[in-house]
Amino acid sequence: MVAERRPSAAVLHVHVVDLHLVPGYRPELNPDELINADMKRNVNASRAHNVDRLTHETRRFLRRRRRQPHIVRSYFQAPHVRYTAT
Numbered sequence: 001m002v003a004e005r006r007p008s009a010a011v012l013h014v015h016v017v018d019l020h021l022v023p024g025y026r027p028e029l030n031p032d033e034l035i036n037a038d039m040k041r042n043v044n045a046s047r048a049h050n051v052d053r054l055t056h057e058t059r060r061f062l063r064r065r066r067r068q069p070h071i072v073r074s075y076f077q078a079p080h081v082r083y084t085a086t
Contacts, residue, residue, distance in 0.1 A: 031081045034081065035072075038065075
């Protein structure tokens, strides 16, 4: 069954979208890469002697960051990724 489209009497909401074009691979412009770098600095891989321990340390780090929203917000305030916070 195909629905018939009719003009609506409702108010039309116009949304403005900012489009930021970046080259295909620019990890330095991606806020996700900032959390990856933070995790690599803070998760002591040398302490993890097996995959289970590394998984435990990684989850521990992410749980800690979840309770520190000011740090997570800072990933989006770095000058080179600030465009994502607008």
